[in-house]
Amino acid sequence: MAVCGSCGADNPVGFRFCGSCGTALGRPGCPSCGFVNPPGQHFCGQCGTRLNEAAPAAATARTSSPGERKLATILFADVVGFTSMSENADPEAVARTVDAAFRRMAEVVESHGGTVDKYLGDALMAVFGVPVAHDDDAERAVAAALAMRELGGDLAFSIGINSGEVMATAVGRDGDVTVIGDAVNVAARLEKAAAGGEVLVGPLTAELATSGIAFRERQPVILKGKRDPVPVFEVIGLREGQPQAVERERPPLVGRDDDLAFLRAHWRRVVRDQRASVVLVTGDAGMGKTRL
Numbered sequence: 001m002a003v004c005g006s007c008g009a010d011n012p013v014g015f016r017f018c019g020s021c022g023t024a025l026g027r028p029g030c031p032s033c034g035f036v037n038p039p040g041q042h043f044c045g046q047c048g049t050r051l052n053e054a055a056p057a058a059a060t061a062r063t064s065s066p067g068e069r070k071l072a073t074i075l076f077a078d079v080v081g082f083t084s085m086s087e088n089a090d091p092e093a094v095a096r097t098v099d100a101a102f103r104r105m106a107e108v109v110e111s112h113g114g115t116v117d118k119y120l121g122d123a124l125m126a127v128f129g130v131p132v133a134h135d136d137d138a139e140r141a142v143a144a145a146l147a148m149r150e151l152g153g154d155l156a157f158s159i160g161i162n163s164g165e166v167m168a169t170a171v172g173r174d175g176d177v178t179v180i181g182d183a184v185n186v187a188a189r190l191e192k193a194a195a196g197g198e199v200l201v202g203p204l205t206a207e208l209a210t211s212g213i214a215f216r217e218r219q220p221v222i223l224k225g226k227r228d229p230v231p232v233f234e235v236i237g238l239r240e241g242q243p244q245a246v247e248r249e250r251p252p253l254v255g256r257d258d259d260l261a262f263l264r265a266h267w268r269r270v271v272r273d274q275r276a277s278v279v280l281v282t283g284d285a286g287m288g289k290t291r292l
Helices: 082-088 092-109 138-150 180-195 201-210 259-275
Strands: 068-079 115-120 121-127 157-171 174-178 200-201 215-220 231-238
Touching: 068 092, 068 138, 068 174, 068 180, 082 215, 092 121, 092 138, 092 157, 092 259, 115 138, 115 201, 121 180, 121 200, 138 157, 138 200, 138 201, 138 215, 138 231, 157 180, 157 201, 201 215, 201 231
Parallel strands: 157 200
Antiparallel strands: 068 121, 068 157, 115 121, 157 174, 200 231, 215 231
């Protein structure tokens, strides 16, 4: 059957003109909606149906998203002495050892709420805060680094962590999402500055994670591509059993007077009426939902 592009009527095979409205049927319409598309189109401009088999299957999913700015924490971990180890051992044995270590490290990253972004030969890059953000992504990243250090086995890792604003965007032919920005570059440089078994972090990571992680300030270092020395902090370990005095003094809650008044009014009504009330607080990570 031939579908008329003007009136949508079905016409028997062989009809050159529509039997209902007289429109020429020389160019077939869309098999789904009957819309007559200009020559050379792969997809219907009216409903999106594929018009021929030569149309690329990925075209329907391809978008030109400019990306999204995110606050994220980036972790780089590298196998120390990988080159010398490769020279003195069987390549298959080295590959098995490194693969097993990276599998365990990936499990650690995921168990702490992060995502493995990519593997770079003998190095791993992980992201905390993209695509899923938490209020304590910096602390999660450092805790993951400490866990990685413990499971290294025969391998020693140098780890660098940095937090900052990144652009989460799709890159490459396959459209895989990754993060780009100065925070990523600094994390990679910190990993190169760390010795085997060391975890070095940038100043923002240390500030965000100081309530749960103990740090030792190091001498600022000159990192490749940076004009000024970058403050560096060495991770000592988790704070366990420490008094609350070690936590940072909380800054005042600014711009939330109306929200606090609303919540307090609900609380007073619950106490007065002895009836439960539900309040839903929504917002992006880092806006202060937990604090509120």
